[in-house]
Every structure is written in structure tokens, then in C-alpha cells.
Amino acid sequence: xxxxxxxxxxxxxxxxxxxxxxxxxxxxxxxxxxxxxxxxxxxxxxxxxxxxxxxxxxxxxxxxxxxxxxxxxxxxxxxxxxxxxxxxxxxxxxxxxxxxxxxxxxxxxxxxxxxxxxxxxxxxxxxxxxxxxxxxxxxxxxxxxxxxxxxxxxxxxxxxxxxxxxxxxxxxxxxxxxxxxxxxxxxxxxxxxxxxxxxxxxxxxxxxxxxxxxxxxxxxxxxxxxxxxxxxxxxxxxxxxxxxxxxxxxxxxxxxxxxxxxxxxxxxxxxxxxxxxxxxxxxxxxxxxxxxxxxxxxxxxxxxxxxxxx
Amino acid sequence: xxxxxxxxxxxxxxxxxxxxxxxxxxxxxxxxxxxxxxxxxxxxxxxxxxxxxxxxxxxxxxxxxxxxxxxxxxxxxxxxxxxxxxxxxxxxxxxxxxxxxxxxxxxxxxxxxxxxxxxxxxxxxxxxxxxxxxxxxxx
Numbered sequence: 001x002x003x004x005x006x007x008x009x010x011x012x013x014x015x016x017x018x019x020x021x022x023x024x025x026x027x028x029x030x031x032x033x034x035x036x037x038x039x040x041x042x043x044x045x046x047x048x049x050x051x052x053x054x055x056x057x058x059x060x061x062x063x064x065x066x067x068x069x070x071x072x073x074x075x076x077x078x079x080x081x082x083x084x085x086x087x088x089x090x091x092x093x094x095x096x097x098x099x100x101x102x103x104x105x106x107x108x109x110x111x112x113x114x115x116x117x118x119x120x121x122x123x124x125x126x127x128x129x130x131x132x133x134x135x136x137x138x139x140x141x142x143x144x145x146x147x148x149x150x151x152x153x154x155x156x157x158x159x160x161x162x163x164x165x166x167x168x169x170x171x172x173x174x175x176x177x178x179x180x181x182x183x184x185x186x187x188x189x190x191x192x193x194x195x196x197x198x199x200x201x202x203x204x205x206x207x208x209x210x211x212x213x214x215x216x217x218x219x220x221x222x223x224x225x226x227x228x229x230x231x232x233x234x235x236x237x238x239x240x241x242x243x244x245x246x247x248x249x250x251x252x253x254x255x256x257x258x259x260x261x262x263x264x265x266x267x268x269x270x271x272x273x274x275x276x277x278x279x280x281x282x283x284x285x286x287x288x289x290x291x292x293x294x295x296x297x298x299x300x301x302x303x304x305x306x307x308x309x310x
Numbered sequence: 311x312x313x314x315x316x317x318x319x320x321x322x323x324x325x326x327x328x329x330x331x332x333x334x335x336x337x338x339x340x341x342x343x344x345x346x347x348x349x350x351x352x353x354x355x356x357x358x359x360x361x362x363x364x365x366x367x368x369x370x371x372x373x374x375x376x377x378x379x380x381x382x383x384x385x386x387x388x389x390x391x392x393x394x395x396x397x398x399x400x401x402x403x404x405x406x407x408x409x410x411x412x413x414x415x416x417x418x419x420x421x422x423x424x425x426x427x428x429x430x431x432x433x434x435x436x437x438x439x440x441x442x443x444x445x446x447x448x449x
Contacts, residue, residue, distance in 0.1 A: 029365075030362065031362050031364060031365055032351070035351075069369055070369070071368060071372070073371050073372040074368060074372065074375075077372070081402055081405065084405055084409075085340075085405060088332070088339075088405065088409075089336055091332050091336070092330075092332045092333035092336065093329075095321075095325055095328065095329035096321065096326065096329045097321075098325075101325075102324070102325045102328065102416075103322075103428070106416075106431045106432060107431060109435065110431055110434060110435050110438065113438050113442075114438060117438070117442045124372070128371065166427065167427055167428070168427075171319070172319035173319055174318060174319060181318060183319075238409060239409065239435065239439075242406040242409040242410070242442075243438060243439055244442075246406050246439070246442035246443045247442060248372075249406065249443075250385075250443075250445040251372050251376075251383055252372055252375070252381045252383045252387065254399065254403075255364065255368060256346075256350060256395065256399055256402060258368065260343060260398065260402070263343070264344075
């Protein structure tokens, strides 16, 4: 059934032709069967996402759109809810421990949310085939970023820029692995703010969580320690996903039957993944994630090219 | 930069209060989501489109789905709040709605603590989120 689902968009040249395989696929399971299948699938996706070191949102949209017979609009809507709820559930503890910094997060979130609204609006206005093709390109770009970007646990910030000084973007947290407090400060803030408009736009257009871009931007561009970057990324995602989610809510592009099992599955999966993380072979799983994303990205690209040029 | 000699870092009061509000909201919103989905799935509250019919329409685009199933867009969905499907939809919308309220709370917390720049940033963010929520961009 999943193979039929995967092949259906490529076999069908137009919406009329898509009706027959779609009807066959829909009839193959009752609604609760679909809900359970989606729930189980997203639990597995959540486990793989955490162990593979990527956010659940970035795996959800390309893979669920490849495997399930839902329209791309609803997959993106559910993807945003997955990213929003996942980031929200981890938010309080990360803020309380001081790993996430609101001083670092708010300015980035403001610029990111403006981009996110623009992206969501564009994503729902452009032809589906074109957006899916662009998603393929974005996913391939993320794969390249995952393969080649380096990370720095404690970047050296020699000169704090005037914007960071004005906003007081600095902080400290207690690092358990070092057994002592770590202080940090930021540089290159104006460039980072502008980059957040682009990051937000990509996240909003494709319904992806933006952890894949947040972490390198906060860590390598602004100079935040890696743990602060990862934690603050979640805080920024709550704001950016919120702004894009409103555009999807207003277009009724969120179906509870798709979004609720996905949110529940991904939340449970990420918790299981966090438990398994110390024992899992993270390096091998990271390669599996990269492989899955490459296949899903190429498929999106193929669907986009097929639909745009047919 | 690591500093072995420094005392334990303290979290800003604004951030600690915001984290407390966020934790309460997340618990409430997740409970509401679970309950609303039970109401929808069990059809204790009926819907114009039964849950068993949804898979026959979910291959349509959002606009086509709304037209086919008489789902209202913008804020007009509130007029269908008596239906199970709309209650489940409202529970999902509660997450972004709560974040607007929490962002406004952040602006007030920063104002209370006299952190003017961040009070302003949060206030502008509230406006951005309200523009997105208003539905102006959905037309």
C-alpha cells in the first residue's frame, strides 16, 4: 500500500487521473487505521529524529508527504503543528535551566516570524507542484548543510557588536558535563537578524521546523555555545511556527485527523529517542536520516518537476 | 568561554516567570487537544462531515477540501464550534492562540522589570502575530 502511495503522484499526470489510485488507497483502511498508522509512523520518526540529531519537523514533511496520501497543504499544516508542539513541550525546562536564552531568542524570533508569515502565505498561494519541487531543493540543501557544516561547542567571541551590546545579548548557564558555569556573548547580530528572515521564510513555506538552520545560525554566526544554540532554537521555533500556523489555520489547512496523531506520535517518539540516545549508535542513524532525507528530497524534486512541466 | 571561578548563574526573573506561564499553558493545551480529539473521534459531538468520510477528501487541496466539506475559512470556523471536527480544530488553534497571549505576557513582564528594549520587541511581536492571526493574509 505504501509503495502504491509513493508511486501515485508520479503515475498521475493530472488531478483527474489521480482520482482512481487515490480512491483505491483511501478505501484500503478505515479512518482509525490511518490514524494508528500515522501515529506509529510518527513515533518511529520521532525516535529517528532525536537519535539522528535533527528536528522532527524537518523529517516529517518530506517523508510523510512521500508515504501518505494526504494533500501537501495538510502535511505542511501538520508539520508546523508538530514543530510548534514539540518545541513548546521542551520549552519550559530549557528556559528554567538557563540553557535557552530569551535575550538571544526574541530578536531572532521577531525577524524570523516576519519571514515565516511571508513564507506560509507564499507556500499556500503558489502551485502545489512548484512548492513541492522547491521543498525538494530545500531538503537537498539541508542534507548538504548536515554533511559539511561544523559546530563549535564554545565559539570565541572577541568583539561584541553594538546591537548585541545595546540589547544585552549575553548570558551564562551551568554546564553539567564541565561541572562549572559557562558565560557567553554574541557578535554579528545584524547579519544574523537578516538571515532569520530567510530561515523563517523557508520554515513557513514548507511547514518545516527550523532547527536545522537555527542551530548553525546561533552557534556559528552569533557565537552562542552549542548547548545554548540548540535550546534557544526551540524557543525561536515556538514563535516562528506560531506565526506561520496562523496562516494555515485561517486557510483551514490543518486537519485534526492528520495533525493530532502526528503531534502525539512525534512527542512520544522524541521522548523514547531521548531515552535511547545514550545507547544508540547515533553515527549510523545519522547516516540513515541523511539517506532518508536525500530520497524524500529527490522524490519531492521529481514530483515538482513532473507537475510543473506536464 | 568557561569560567570556573564564577558563582552559579542566575536566571533572569522575566525568563523564570515566562517559563512558569509556558509550562502551565502547555499542560492545559495538551489536555484540551486530547479531550477534543476523543470527542471528535467518538462522535459524541457530531460533525457535518463524519470522521470516517475525511479520508475520502484529504487528497484535495485545503481550498478544495473547504469547499467540498463546507468548512469555513478565516475566523468563520468559530460559527461551526458546535461540531466535533471544529472543537478538535479549535484545540489545535489553541497552541498558536496561547502563544500570542504568552508573547503579550512577555511584554508585560519585561515592562515590569524595566527591560525596555525587550518589552518593545515583545510588543512588536504581538502585533506581528495578531496580523497573522487576523486572517488579513488569508484573503
